[in-house]
Amino acid sequence: MTDSISSGAPDYRSSALRAIRIEREAIETLEDRINGEFTKACEVIMACKGRVVVTGMGKSGHIGNKIAATLASTGTPSFFVHPGEASHGDMGMITPQDVVIAISNSGSTSEVVTILPLIKRMGAPLISMTGNPNSVLAKEAIANLDVSVAIEACPLGLAPTSSTTATLVMGDALAVALLEARGFSAEDFAFSHPGGSLGRRLLLRVSDIMHSGDQIPRVLEDTTLSGALLEITRKGLGMTTIVSPTGELTGIFTDGDLRRTLDKSPNVHKTLIRDVMTHNGKTIQADHLAAEALNIMEEMKINALPVTDDDGNLVGAINMHDLLRAGVI
Template sequence: MSVTDAKILPKSFHAIRALELARETLQIEADAIIALRNRISDQADDPFAIAVELLLNCSGRVVVSGIGKSGHIARKIAATLASTGTPALFIHPAEAAHGDLGMVTENDTFIAISNSGETSELMAIVPTVKRMGATLIAMTGSDSSALAQLATVHLNVRVDQEACPLNLAPTASTTATLALGDALAVALLDARGFREEDFARSHPGGALGRRLLTHVRDVMRSGDAIPAVTAEVSLSAALLEITRKGMAMTAVVDDRYHAIGVFTDGDLRRLIEQIQDFTNVTIADVMHANPRTIGPDQLAVDAVHMMEQYRINQLLVADAEGKLVGALHIHDLTRAKVI
């Protein structure tokens, strides 16, 4: 954390008190999470392990519910589960009591979140959820709470104190509940073998989705847009091809259209320092042989890595047989927002 473009205020009682409270709040919440961690045993019959097994075996969806601050945490847990391979949704308990409970089926697993375990809005719908046949997982701060007693499995998220100086506002308790929800999501994605590609498919509009779903073939230039000449053409003719195709380079191909060389604008600038008369120079005389290539089915982000590794701005695309099928410029990757 830093302060920029602002006047540094002199230390005052309020500033010092704020810093003390900040450190104290973070320490209390950190201690709450550590205590929660220590509460989870290494035994297969630990409530956390049972909850994970129930969620893995759920043939429907995971429905997460809570009200107030617990409702906000429930929304986030549902969103995290959904984005990591476990179909999940949030329902508001008050709305559920007025029709939204129709979203819940006997095949679902219902996660009810309440620090007290006595929240009236949840307790009004939980008996119906149980009668439907849905599995009930409770996350509360008390093993003896009414909600915990009704649950198939209870995850205790008790904290010794809230970070609020009045010990009233949900702070450490919501942090602990959120952390336990994240732990469930991580355990589930690991058990499901959830991979980066799976995450990208549920985030197609984000930067990660573009990086993991965009392939070279999606952004490469192909057909007549590929700058290419044969080895026997003059350097002058090759320069015309470079100018026409606008990629600041040209591939050099053999009679089977295999890429055997490459020549770039940078090569030309360096060449001018050595040769003034290009009349009798062929592209084969000055090209870089055995150019670097990438396959069309590789991820576009792999092309970025190659360009960065070898400090180049262009890359030829070749199929499994070595035939030139495309060309990439770093600007193509930028336009596709892969970079």
């Protein structure tokens, strides 16, 4: 059988690793460029009373489309305008209240440069993302975000690769900085993404999937350990809550608590659950997002949460399986 890998076969792996290395190095250089220009760009966008209009030609245009989409989905109203189309009527989509982000690696892309006088005349603030800080575009901008790269990952130095990656990452950095500055929340994000599994994950509330009424595993504080174990088995949530006679949650007993308790060889028929339960455990309220319940469980490395009202009374229970069935995980 002829060896499938001859001495003249392409080394796909080496080529791929070289491309990844070059693009990683391009991204690393961006850290030093999160400077006063970046801060100024953020301040201009935060003060914008209109929308952020992103424009760019060719591969820069593709990246610009994604940046506009990311900004729009994270609290900064934004859309993309093709610079060629802008010269043929789409300039009407831009208003003086908008901010324009123009992307060009060379900073001299003709279609972008052509509309610069119109943008300046309109009075819309201009932010540039270029690989040439001395270019026409960079000099006309109120803030220039430097996305220059030493080399492209393309061995011919022709196909935009490292440069588009750097521009994309700079756009993400801008979107995240603005998101945090606005105090944009997971719930805000949900309203921009109501469809599919992402929408379910972000819009579902604990009340939508929790166990309530007789489905809640619960025992009184003077219940024996054996009685608590029977309740855990009956309800099938891997835990039981412990409540006072008035219904106030006072503790929780989980599989983990059981393992720790059995190490002490207790008398399961005489030991009271209040003596082995976990006091002051984590809880969540019914109107919170189910995604918040997931975050608490993952952070605390637990599989279930009691649900309480404002007065600390037990109103429900939720576990990891509920989140899984609901598509939150």
